[in-house]
Amino acid sequence: MAKVSLDKSKIKFLLLEGVHQSAVDKLTEAGYTNIEYHKTALPEDQLLESVKDAHFIGLRSRTQLTRDVFEAANRLIAVGCFCIGTNQVDLDAAQEHGVAVFNAPYSNTRSVAELVIAEAILLLRGIPEKNAVCHRGGWQKSAEGSFEIRGKTLGIVGYGSIGSQVSVLAESLGMKVIFSDVVTKLPLGNAEQCKDLDALLTKADIVSLHVPETGATKMMMGAKQIKLMKPGAILINASRGTVVDIDALAEALKSGALAGAAIDVFPSEPKGPQDEFISPLREFDNVILTPHIGGSTIEAQANIGVEVAEKLIKFSDNGTTTSSVNFPEVALSTHTNVHRLLHVHHNVPGVMSAINRLFSENNINIIGQHLQTNEKVGYVVIEVAASNSETALEKVREVEGTIRCRVLF
Numbered sequence: 542m543a544k545v546s547l548d549k550s551k552i553k554f555l556l557l558e559g560v561h562q563s564a565v566d567k568l569t570e571a572g573y574t575n576i577e578y579h580k581t582a583l584p585e586d587q588l589l590e591s592v593k594d595a596h597f598i599g600l601r602s603r604t605q606l607t608r609d610v611f612e613a614a615n616r617l618i619a620v621g622c623f624c625i626g627t628n629q630v631d632l633d634a635a636q637e638h639g640v641a642v643f644n645a646p647y648s649n650t651r652s653v654a655e656l657v658i659a660e661a662i663l664l665l666r667g668i669p670e671k672n673a674v675c676h677r678g679g680w681q682k683s684a685e686g687s688f689e690i691r692g693k694t695l696g697i698v699g700y701g702s703i704g705s706q707v708s709v710l711a712e713s714l715g716m717k718v719i720f721s722d723v724v725t726k727l728p729l730g731n732a733e734q735c736k737d738l739d740a741l742l743t744k745a746d747i748v749s750l751h752v753p754e755t756g757a758t759k760m761m762m763g764a765k766q767i768k769l770m771k772p773g774a775i776l777i778n779a780s781r782g783t784v785v786d787i788d789a790l791a792e793a794l795k796s797g798a799l800a801g802a803a804i805d806v807f808p809s810e811p812k813g814p815q816d817e818f819i820s821p822l823r824e825f826d827n828v829i830l831t832p833h834i835g836g837s838t839i840e841a842q843a844n845i846g847v848e849v850a851e852k853l854i855k856f857s858d859n860g861t862t863t864s865s866v867n868f869p870e871v872a873l874s875t876h877t878n879v880h881r882l883l884h885v886h887h888n889v890p891g892v893m894s895a896i897n898r899l900f901s902e903n904n905i906n907i908i909g910q911h912l913q914t915n916e917k918v919g920y921v922v923i924e925v926a927a928s929n930s931e932t933a934l935e936k937v938r939e940v941e942g943t944i945r946c947r948v949l950f
């Protein structure tokens with residue numbers, strides 16, 4: 542029988558932005574050896590070239606997977622974001638092209654939370670300025686403007702995985718925690734949910750942002766919101782660069798309205814070490830500037846490498862889409878003695894009946910069928926006898942509404 546599924550050695554993984562070696566090791570152990578590895582993000586023209594024959598792409602936060610990239614990536618089956626945020630991927634375009642997208646929702650959570658707490662302590666003590674003065678030969682030995690973290694109020698905006706971890710760590714240091722979220726959340730420990738963002742801003746000594754990049758969070762900390770913050774308060778942003786109006790923040794720092802800030806993410810970030818980092822915040826000694834490294838610890842990166850590689854391997858080996866961020870979730874065990882057709886289609890009336898009719902007309906017995914749908918696409922996995930899979934694949938590809946179909950043997 543002719544082969545209708547690819548050998549593992551022919552399945553190409555394009556790994557970008559120096560994803561951890563643990564991902565490469567996992568893929569290799571699973572038999573996937575065709576790995577194109579890059580330490581940095583690729584320039585757009587090179588990316589468009591490299592994706593042409595890639596079945597899987599692995600990236601972090603710097604690579605933008607636009608609709609144009611999905612148009613160019615004819616063979617693409619899945620994308621692995623080796624991070625939490627997936628805003629760098631056009632998820633609608635991915636779905637329309639039948640490409641599943643996975644991420645690592647928890648592996649760097651703790652790393653971000655620890656950094657935020659460390660920054661809060663340093664900023665309350667005025668350490669960034671004192672450190673800068675020492676580096677320039679000065680000696681600013683003074684308690685003025687230096688405070689303990691104990692007893693201060695931390696305002697967490699976005700009480701999800703990271704926000705709630707920050708909450709637990711902050712309370713263990715004796716802080717009072719308040720938070721705001723679009724969803725009503727179970728407050729951990731003694732934390733209290735505020736009625737809205739404005740209420741939080743007027744009460745918090747330190748405001749830390751932990752929302753995803755969405756239309757609603759874009760510039761959610763603009764000039765108006767920054768003005769609502771307490772005099773001498775501190776702003777920490779390790780979420781996404783689009784959430785804060787940087788010019789308004791610079792203004793508040795210049796006027797002394799805010800005592801300091803720690804910013805890890807920026808509206809525009811350099812692609813790599815070769816590009817200069819440009820920001821109006823560079824002039825302020827009381828601002829901790831970090832190059833989007835909230836999640837960059839050895840522990841987090843190693844765990845992310847394993848977690849995302851395992852998700853890609855499962856999807857490649859047996860069709861499982863559990864925890865995909867844009868795809869209907871189908872959880873499958875390994876298959877023996879059957880071939881599996883993985884069919885992605887537009888979720889419109891008639892597709893499933895057409896598929897089932899076609900199997901019946903061609904006398905192909907369906908041994909197992911697993912279907913899940915979301916608003917836009919359906920994902921059905923159909924198990925058939927090995928002797929039927931080639932014909933089944935040929936036929937099912939002709940069904941109107943088909944986006945993509947592959948077979949696993």
Ligand SMILES: NC(=O)C1=CN([C@@H]2O[C@H](COP(=O)(O)OP(=O)(O)OC[C@H]3O[C@@H](n4cnc5c(N)ncnc54)[C@H](O)[C@@H]3O)[C@@H](O)[C@H]2O)C=CC1
Nearest residue numbers: 625626699700701702703722723752753757779780835836
């Ligand atoms: N600096 C870095 O290296 C890292 C940054 N991040 C960023 O942190 C973000 C948060 O991560 P997680 O806590 O894991 O996400 P999450 O999804 O667990 O939590 C986000 C929370 O924000 C809330 N939210 C959404 N829209 C909101 C709005 N308009 N107003 C108020 N609350 C809103 C959600 O209800 C949710 O509770 C990620 O989306 C990512 O962009 C994540 C990891 C590393």
Ligand SMILES: O=C(O)CCC(=O)C(=O)O
Nearest residue numbers: 601602624625626836837
């Ligand atoms: O590690 C990275 O490149 C990105 C981390 C991040 O922002 C995320 O996990 O969402």
